Amino acid sequence: MALKALIGRVPEPRKAALARVRDPASGEVIDEALALWFPGPHSETGEDVAELQLHGGQAVIAGLFAALGKIGSCRPAEAGEFTRRAFENGKLDLTRVEGLADLIAAETQAQRRQAFRQLKGLIGDRAEEWRRELIEALASIEARIDFADEADVPENLVELALFAAQQLRSKIAACLANSGHGERLREGLVVAIAGPPNAGKSTLLNRLARREAAIVSPIPGTTRDIIEVHLDLGGYPLTLLDTAGIRESGDPVEQEGVSRARARAAAADLVLWVTDASGAGAAAEEVGQRPTGAEVWPLRNKIDVATEGIPRIESSSAKEGINRSFAISAQSGAGVDSLVEALSDFTRTYFGATESAIVTRARHRQAFETTIAALDRALGHRASGEEELIAEDMRSAATTLGRLTGRVDVEDILDVIFRDFCIGK
Ligand code: GDP
Numbered sequence: 001m002a003l004k005a006l007i008g009r010v011p012e013p014r015k016a017a018l019a020r021v022r023d024p025a026s027g028e029v030i031d032e033a034l035a036l037w038f039p040g041p042h043s044e045t046g047e048d049v050a051e052l053q054l055h056g057g058q059a060v061i062a063g064l065f066a067a068l069g070k071i072g073s074c075r076p077a078e079a080g081e082f083t084r085r086a087f088e089n090g091k092l093d094l095t096r097v098e099g100l101a102d103l104i105a106a107e108t109q110a111q112r113r114q115a116f117r118q119l120k121g122l123i124g125d126r127a128e129e130w131r132r133e134l135i136e137a138l139a140s141i142e143a144r145i146d147f148a149d150e151a152d153v154p155e156n157l158v159e160l161a162l163f164a165a166q167q168l169r170s171k172i173a174a175c176l177a178n179s180g181h182g183e184r185l186r187e188g189l190v191v192a193i194a195g196p197p198n199a200g201k202s203t204l205l206n207r208l209a210r211r212e213a214a215i216v217s218p219i220p221g222t223t224r225d226i227i228e229v230h231l232d233l234g235g236y237p238l239t240l241l242d243t244a245g246i247r248e249s250g251d252p253v254e255q256e257g258v259s260r261a262r263a264r265a266a267a268a269d270l271v272l273w274v275t276d277a278s279g280a281g282a283a284a285e286e287v288g289q290r291p292t293g294a295e296v297w298p299l300r301n302k303i304d305v306a307t308e309g310i311p312r313i314e315s316s317s318a319k320e321g322i323n324r325s326f327a328i329s330a331q332s333g334a335g336v337d338s339l340v341e342a343l344s345d346f347t348r349t350y351f352g353a354t355e356s357a358i359v360t361r362a363r364h365r366q367a368f369e370t371t372i373a374a375l376d377r378a379l380g381h382r383a384s385g386e387e388e389l390i391a392e393d394m395r396s397a398a399t400t401l402g403r404l405t406g407r408v409d410v411e412d413i414l415d416v417i418f419r420d421f422c423i424g425k
Pocket of ligand 1: 200
């Protein structure tokens with residue numbers, strides 16, 4: 001085995017051992033390392049796992065890879081392969097896999113907490129428990145169907161099963177009720193910066209991005225124009241989108257990014273409507289141009305060169321959330337602090353009550369919605385008392401819950417879920 005070939009022995013399970021790592025062909029020492037041995041099934045993946053902690057320099061890693069290449073059975077892992085094996089060996093259900101992916105991607109503390117809860121089975125365990133309850137209820141209906149002629153099978157089994165279905169429906173509906181918050185915490189509250197051309201939208205975004213708290217992550221394919229900035233406001237994520245940065249492109253990959261950015265801006269939670277207070281720009285503050293649906297905060301920019309009267313921000317009205325409007329200079333930074341403070345308030349208020357959201361992804365929401373639909377169909381057969389139909393719909397509800405955790409037939413969604421993992425995870 002590889003470990004023996006490299007360090008000449010297999011350390012005691014789960015105990016770190018100091019070892020010289022050698023090239024198996026030449027015997028040359030590559031590095032001194034800590035070696036760990038996790039025999040399956042008590043390992044991350046459920047299989048035998050060896051871990052070497054080396055000094056990490058490029059030549060050390062290259063030397064180790066070359067040495068591993070000389071051992072016939074070794075090859076580099078694919079992105080997400082360790083996690084995929086853990087899933088296939090039943091160590092992690094799919095919702096935990098998603099939680100792990102989210103934990104790795106978490107940028108703020110609130111995102112980290114939510115991801116960690118998912119990794120520990122917040123939704124997975126619940127879905128599995130509900131699936132079991134459904135299967136039990138289903139079993140009693142099937143008993144009724146199979147032994148209908150026998151005297152000792154109670155009549156009210158079906159009624160009991162439907163009662164269980166009804167209870168479950170309420171529990172799932174309660175989880176769905178705050179699903180929007182869980183998904184938003186995962187992805188960030190979206191704030192779109194919109195307004196007429198040259199009002200200073202990009203300048204404002206760049207100013208906000210330069211703040212200490214900002215995590216700048218350009219959407220792939222649009223690296224020259226930063227159009228998306230992630231802010232960490234007191235642990236809560238907020239994504240700022242510059243609609244001016246969303247430009248047409250001939251490249252199909254970029255087009256995909258552009259259309260995604262457009263869709264996100266259209267569904268923003270808040271719009272910062274930037275206008276040019278200096279009077280130089282087009283007087284294009286037409287209400288018709290503003291995105292509808294979301295709350296809109298008017299932002300009068302370029303107050304450093306403004307010729308007209310500048311409305312001052314009344315901090316009391318800002319606190320009450322009425323008519324929040326701001327006068328700023330994106331270039332000099334004047335007024336930007338109060339804007340950031342107001343954004344922090346907005347974010348805190350939005351996420352305040354959502355720390356324990358169970359549904360954090362569209363996939364979870366869709367699974368729960370499909371389960372509810374199937375349960376409703378089952379409950380709809382109550383009047384006619386058609387046991388076979390009730391059983392069929394309850395079975396379909398159980399299957400949907402099984403797909404959520406990956407217990408049943410999920411080949412089609414695996415690639416999507418594992419796609420986002422990196423090598424070594
Ligand atoms: P966008 O088209 O809305 O993204 O506008 P830009 O951010 O590209 O800004 C348009 C022009 O206005 C640029 O020349 C900026 O330097 C300038 N500008 C932006 N903000 C301010 C400001 O607060 N004060 C002044 N004087 N100029 C600004």
